[in-house]
Amino acid sequence: MSIAIAGAGRRHTGRAFAVAAAAGSLVGLVGGGFRWCLAHAEDLRASILAAAGPGPAGVLVPVALTALGAALACAIAQGVPHAAGSGIQHVEAVWRRESEAHPLWLLPAKFFGGLVAIGSGLVLGREGPVVHMGAAIGSVAGRRARLDPGDARLLYTALGGAGLAAAFTAPLGGLLFVCEEVTRSIRPRLVLLTLVGTVSAVACSRFVVGGGAAFPVPDLVAPPVWMLGVFLVFGVTAGALGAAYSALVVGTLAACDRLTGVPLTARAALIGAVVGALMAVDPLLAGGGDPLSERLLAGGGMTVAALLAYLAVRFVAGPLSYAAATPGGLFAPLLALGALWGTLAEALVSPLLPAGAASPVAFAVVGMAALFTGVVRAPLTGVVLVAEMTNAGSLALPLLTACFAAHVTADRWGSEPIYDSLRRRMLQRP
Template sequence: MKSFIKVRYILLGKFLKDSISEDRTYFALTLIVGFISAMVVIALHHGVLYLREVFKTSGSFTWESFLYGGVAIFVSGWLTTRKLPWTAGSGIPNVRIALAVFHGKISLKDTVGKFFTSLLSLGSGVSLGLEGPAVATCSGLGSFLGNYFSLSKKRVQALVAVGSASGVAAAFHTPISAVVFTLEEVVGDLNAKILGSIIISSVIAVVTSQMLTNTTEIFQEVHYRLVDHRELIFYLVIGLTASVIGPIWMNTVLKFREFNQKYMNNHKLSFIMIAFCCVGLLSQIHPGVIGSGSGTLEGTLLSLILDPKILITLFLLKFISTSICYSSGMSGGLFMPTLFMGATMGSFIGVTCSYFFPEITTMSGAYALVGMGAFFATVIRAPFTSILMVFELTRDYNIMLPLMIANITAYVISAKIENKSIYEKISEQDGIHLPSHEDNEILESLNVEDAMERNVISLNSSLTLIEAYKGVRKESISGYPILKNGRLIGMIAKSDMSAAIGRKEFQKKLEHLCEKKVIKIYPDQSLMVAFHRLKRFQISRLPVVSRLDDKRVVGVITAQDIVKKFGYELNETSKEMEDLLEDTEIT
């Protein structure tokens, strides 16, 4: 362990001598994350296929499938429910929380745990996909490398986004949609300044994945031709259908999760085992319910499944099995199952329309593609990603018009029913409320003094680096105010202290190491101002100073403090509204 720490400090001293060195290190890590992410996704994909063969969970379940697969899901569920709660679900909501609250910090234990719990659960044949876990694992990889080299919080967050994009790109071989998904859903800002590094990592991940697997696409290309302009009406129907069914499926997942949390709170592992058994029983009806269903999905895209009874059966089986599996909290994602449901829904509509209007309809595979994009846009609330992903999968411009008609229709109309993605709804159900544009009013009404930490841990400017580091190395705080005669003269980050130790500046005074240009805030300013200031300057904490003396520190505020206070206030407001409604009803 000591040699590991020694190597780390040597690397810090070598690569983080100044801001230019940090930029070069960040660029190198961007390339490394893209390359390793491709290998992680390939390992996860082939590992799942291998385990399904070993556990005999590739087809309709037999007694051996229930036995071997049951052991695998039990081990995965035990780890998730008892040891590694971060590994539950797809992992994408947790990545978003890590970015918004913890400045991109994801522990290596959770990252490794996510890989192996997903490997076991998906290998058991449950009705979930590997794309979400791939995003979470690759994001954790970026976070680990950024923190290992003590990069700034801004750079660590950027590497988390880089890992996320690399995971999607390697899984689907679609670099453009991977970039847009990361900015649209994970980062939440299409104008993010990290666009360049995300593009580079996505391209590297795709190229690496294609070279190692000797494949260029996950599905065979589907070529589309518009037979008659009246056919566009049928694509409009797909959008309308997706706008209704998408929210119904989301609410089904939430209802199952509510049941799990309310009645199975102390028996979460039992609910996971029940979900596994349900998948095994449903596989007796059709094996397409097993796993992500990518093989069956390709069949719908190639117009190989034309029986409407089979299509509606596949949709309903996937609808039920994915709802139960995801609500149980087992490790697995929603990407491919969501695309599967959209494809079978679209193909069913296409086959039905071709039966009644054969002269103006094309092959059902085109309807499957459009349905895939429309359902994805409704559930994930990422319309640009869905359009670009389908385009990259087909590489056919002719599909763009019907795809855009269906997607825009599905996205706009579904927003009237449910305007949040499944990931946002799940986070809210767990009591986690991240700031959004609609929440600005609450943030503006709350002041910094309502949420700030008043017990401030500060460091004296006369301390040497080694003295200060020995005192704070076991603290979880990432930065400290530097005081001279009780007055604020600067701030120092723990990562900067680590870098200075790597440069062997042990006896240097904190007064000469700290950042003199301090970004401050006053107690009476709103939490919105604090949140914007933290985001704008990419810092982890703000010293709160008195209006009467801006050198006197009265508190410290972090993004985590804001989110905690914000969530509390939101819950209090909801309770007040409920009480008001009850009083009104009584009156």
């Protein structure tokens, strides 16, 4: 990551910051509205599943619901360039001048397509659509305010970070995401614009979804210093798992690309039917993963067999859902997977450790950041994002240690950061 000291000068400074504040506020309202709609869609889905009850209807209803939702979301995405998938790779490509922004129809396609896809039960995250919508709002705002091309480009990227901040109520995470992942540079003007955008976005999103951490955990005692060695080894396992997950995401997309005789909407419906069948077995096997993360971070006890089952199924269901070519991100399912891996690791090693050395919740929090780092390769973003989402500041040293180990391990395995792979794939396709 480079540090660019030279900024864009002082031209139009006040106007650019005013536009960032106004557009960031709109990002917060859109992101908060998306989260509000998703919460109600998930409640509706739960009500439909409960009404279906046991028996054949209990299987057919979730299968039909998710298949129809996946097909409809795929159809919505096909009408707009770059609407399918996360969208973060497109934001990065625009920053690198490898692609053009497509703001006109992207916003409604991402909003409604993501709402239908995630709301129907696909294992996808809300952050990708919100980041992409935030960047699209930044593109329109920069053009309407007639900012110079340099500031317009910075605003586009800054408001993508504001979208991440609104998706997870994590303003510092949104800032680090822009610097560490999207631009891989620290530019004073970009930092300031992103700060204005993320603060405005989170402040306005609270009018819609309220304040507070996304996954608040009980007060955690910092593990003893000698436990850092344990978290170092744990980070190595999370990095290896992250490398495998990245390979599965890219491999599943490549396998689906070879199904040239199957229409995209039919493929999406088939994938949705598979995920719907999993949902019929257990609703926690499907969806973005927030309820599962909340349960694990609340210390909800699960057997080792149950943890293994959830981990194995969601490890495959996430890449499969992403291959449905609907709007939806990777972050939220990754966080749930990391919480599962952390809780499972604690259950396996706790007999070897002194009583009270570290709780399952501490391992779950660290697992979220470490697996994220192994896949995305943005350790500081992972640490700060998870710390903001959980209020687990006492775990700073374990988080940093595990994320360091995860990053190095994934690199040593030759795993490419997931958004680099997805961006290259996007640019190679017609």
